[in-house]
Amino acid sequence: MWRTGLLLSCWVLLSCSLGGSRQGPNILLITIDTLREDRLGCYGDPLARTPHLDRLAREGILLSSAQTAVPVTLPSHTTLFTGLYPASHAARYNGLTVSSEPGTLAEALREKGYETAGFVASLVLSHSHGIARGFDVYEDEWEPEEAKDLVFNAWQRDGERVASHFLQWFSEREESRPFFAWVHLYDPHTPYAPPPLLEKVARGDAYRGEVIDADRQVGRILAALEAGGLTEETIIVFLADHGEGLGEHGEVEHGIVLFETTLAVPWIFRIPGGPRGRIVDVPAETVDFFPTLADLVGLEKDPEWHGRSLAPFLAEQYEEETGDERVRYSESYFGYYAYTSAPIWSLRKGRWKLVQGKRTELFDLSLDPLEVNDLAREEPERADSLAKELERIRAGQKVPEPEELPDLTEDEENLLLALGYVAPKSEEERSGYSMDDLDPRDLLRLHENVHEGLRLINHEDDPEGATKLFRETISLRPDFIEAWYWLAYCLNSAGRHEEEEAAYRTVLSLKSSHSLAWEHLGVLRQEAGDWEEALECFSKAIQHDSVFAEAYANRGNLLMAMGEPSKARPDLATALRIDPESVIAHHAMGIYLKNRGDLEGAVRHFKLALRYDPSFPASREVLQALEYRYRRARGR
Numbered sequence: 001m002w003r004t005g006l007l008l009s010c011w012v013l014l015s016c017s018l019g020g021s022r023q024g025p026n027i028l029l030i031t032i033d034t035l036r037e038d039r040l041g042c043y044g045d046p047l048a049r050t051p052h053l054d055r056l057a058r059e060g061i062l063l064s065s066a067q068t069a070v071p072v073t074l075p076s077h078t079t080l081f082t083g084l085y086p087a088s089h090a091a092r093y094n095g096l097t098v099s100s101e102p103g104t105l106a107e108a109l110r111e112k113g114y115e116t117a118g119f120v121a122s123l124v125l126s127h128s129h130g131i132a133r134g135f136d137v138y139e140d141e142w143e144p145e146e147a148k149d150l151v152f153n154a155w156q157r158d159g160e161r162v163a164s165h166f167l168q169w170f171s172e173r174e175e176s177r178p179f180f181a182w183v184h185l186y187d188p189h190t191p192y193a194p195p196p197l198l199e200k201v202a203r204g205d206a207y208r209g210e211v212i213d214a215d216r217q218v219g220r221i222l223a224a225l226e227a228g229g230l231t232e233e234t235i236i237v238f239l240a241d242h243g244e245g246l247g248e249h250g251e252v253e254h255g256i257v258l259f260e261t262t263l264a265v266p267w268i269f270r271i272p273g274g275p276r277g278r279i280v281d282v283p284a285e286t287v288d289f290f291p292t293l294a295d296l297v298g299l300e301k302d303p304e305w306h307g308r309s310l311a312p313f314l315a316e317q318y319e320e321e322t323g324d325e326r327v328r329y330s331e332s333y334f335g336y337y338a339y340t341s342a343p344i345w346s347l348r349k350g351r352w353k354l355v356q357g358k359r360t361e362l363f364d365l366s367l368d369p370l371e372v373n374d375l376a377r378e379e380p381e382r383a384d385s386l387a388k389e390l391e392r393i394r395a396g397q398k399v400p401e402p403e404e405l406p407d408l409t410e411d412e413e414n415l416l417l418a419l420g421y422v423a424p425k426s427e428e429e430r431s432g433y434s435m436d437d438l439d440p441r442d443l444l445r446l447h448e449n450v451h452e453g454l455r456l457i458n459h460e461d462d463p464e465g466a467t468k469l470f471r472e473t474i475s476l477r478p479d480f481i482e483a484w485y486w487l488a489y490c491l492n493s494a495g496r497h498e499e500e501e502a503a504y505r506t507v508l509s510l511k512s513s514h515s516l517a518w519e520h521l522g523v524l525r526q527e528a529g530d531w532e533e534a535l536e537c538f539s540k541a542i543q544h545d546s547v548f549a550e551a552y553a554n555r556g557n558l559l560m561a562m563g564e565p566s567k568a569r570p571d572l573a574t575a576l577r578i579d580p581e582s583v584i585a586h587h588a589m590g591i592y593l594k595n596r597g598d599l600e601g602a603v604r605h606f607k608l609a610l611r612y613d614p615s616f617p618a619s620r621e622v623l624q625a626l627e628y629r630y631r632r633a634r635g636r
Helices: 004-018 050-056 074-080 105-111 159-172 196-201 206-228 286-297 334-337 380-395 410-418 440-458 465-475 481-494 499-512 513-528 533-546 548-562 565-578 583-595 599-612 617-633
Strands: 026-032 062-063 115-119 137-139 147-149 155-157 181-184 234-240 269-270 276-278 328-334 345-350 351-357 360-364
Touching: 026 074, 026 206, 026 380, 050 234, 050 269, 050 617, 062 440, 074 159, 074 286, 105 181, 137 159, 147 465, 155 410, 159 206, 181 206, 196 206, 206 234, 234 499, 276 617, 286 360, 328 380, 351 380, 360 380, 440 465, 440 481, 440 499, 465 481, 465 499, 481 513, 499 513, 499 583, 513 533, 533 548, 548 565, 548 583, 565 583, 583 599, 599 617
Parallel strands: 026 181, 026 234, 062 276, 115 137, 115 181
Antiparallel strands: 062 269, 147 155, 234 269, 328 345, 345 351, 351 360
16 A cells, blocks of 8 residues: 655655756646557557657556546546536536636646646637636647648648647747646547558558557657756656547447447656656546646645545555555536437446446446446346445536537537537527437437448548438437438438428428528528528528528628618628628628729629639629729720
C-alpha cells in the first residue's frame, strides 16, 4: 500500500530537477482523439508503429486500467479540465456549452502564474463552447488551405498543422514563466485518410495509418521539448479522450454505446524525477486528471471534484495495491440529444461491468472481455447491487442550471454530421420526436445506417446505395426523422422530385418545426410554380429558425420575382447580416439595386456573389449584360 510520506520523495525530486528557478514545472498535455489503447505498441499491439508514444511509456508511467467518462470529444475533454462528470459541467454532447460554474485547470494554472496555451484540431472544441476558459492562447481558427476537406465542407486540421502551430508558439513563449500547453491531435477520427505511405506501412489499415501519423507529430513535439532542454522540467501527460468501435458490436465509430472499445483509453505520465517504465494497474478515470495535476503542482483542491488524485500511485516508492475495486462511471447522452432516445450509463467494479439504459446488462470482463455474454438474469443480486451504486453516483452529481443550446448554423450542424454526430436537440425540439422509447443499443444500427448513407453520398458518389440504406432504416423505424430527411436529399440528387417532396412532407408530419425541411420544400414548390405555397414554406422555416440565412435569402429572392421588392429588401439584408457570404442574397440584392438604378451597388453585390461562388451563372450573366450596355453607351 502507498503511504503519504513516501509520496514526498517524488515531489522533492521534481523540485530539485527544476532548480528552484520556476514557480512550478511546465505541463504538456497531448490528447489524441479517438485512439484505442490496443493500437499502441506500449499497450501490447505487435503491429503498432508508434515509437514515440512507446518511448514515452518506457520513460514514464503507463496506466493500464484507464477509462473515459464519456466517449465523445467535447464532454470528455471538459471532464479532464473540470474534474467533473458531464452532468455537472453540462457539456454532455458535442455542440453544447460548458457551464460557467466550475473552475477549469487552465484558469487555476493561469492564476498560479502559468502561461497557458491550447492548440485544437476540430471545431467541436471551438472556444465558442466554453472549453477555452483560462487559456491565454487558444488556437482554434484556421484558413481552409490548412484543413482536410470533410463531408459538407466541414473542417478539421491535420496533426502536422496543429503541431506546427504549437512549435511556433513554443519558440516564442515567455521563457521566464512556466507553461501549460495542450495539444489536441484529431487524426485517428473519421474519415481515416493518412498519407499513402503511412497507410502502406500500416498494411492498408487506414485507421492504423492515422495513428502512426499522430505518433509522428508527438515525436516532433517531444523533440522540441528535448532540444530546448525542458524535458526534465516538464510534466508530460498523454491520453486519448475515447476509443473507436471499428466495427465491433456493430459500432463503426463511437459515442452512442458504452463498450470497452470506446471507453478504455491509453494514459501515460512522464514526471521529472519520477519512475521510469512503470505500469500502474489501479482503476483510473479521466475525471482524475485535474485532481492529479493539482497534487503534482500544488493547486488548491476542490471538494466538488468527482475524481481522485492519482499522484500517490505515480510516486517512486509506490507499492502495487491489490484488489482495488474502485467503481468507474461512464455515460452517453449521444442518443438522448441527437435522436431523443434514452441515455445510457455504465459502472465498472473489479471484474464486473453494469450497463443500464432501457434495459440492464451485466458482464464479467475477466471471463468475457469482448462483452458478448450478458449475465444480468443469471446474477440478479449482483446486477441490483451495482445498479444501486450507479444510482448513488448519479445522485451525487450536482447539475447546474441548464443553459440554452447554442444557435448552430447549418454549416456547424453539417460539421457534426461530417464527424459522425447529429446536432443536439433542445427540449422544445425533443417534443417533436418519438424516439424516447429506444435504448441507445437499439438505436445503434439506425445511426450507423444514416452515417454510412452520408458517406456513400459524399465520399463514394453513390446516392442509390445511400437511398437503400435510408429506406431500410425507415422500414425499421418509420418515425426516424433523420432517415426521411436524408432520403429526400438522395431523391433530389436522383432528380426524383415528387418522391423528394413526399419525403419532406413526411418529415414535417413528424416534426412541424423542422426548418430545413420547410426551406427545401419551399424551393421545390417555387420550382413547380406554386409561389404562394413556396412563400409560406420559407416563412415557416424562418419562424422555426430565426437565423436561417438561406431561408431569408430564398424568401427575398421569391418576393423579388413576385414583384414586391420593398418586401424583399429586409429579407435580403437580414440574410447578408447573418451570412455575409450568401450567394443567393448577394445576387438578389444586386437585382434589387439594379432595378433602382444603383448600378455601382448592384455590380458590387454581383461580384461578391461570384467571389463566393465563381461558377454562379446568374450573376455572371447579369454582369456581362451590364458590361455590354456600358460599352455600347461609351460607343465601343
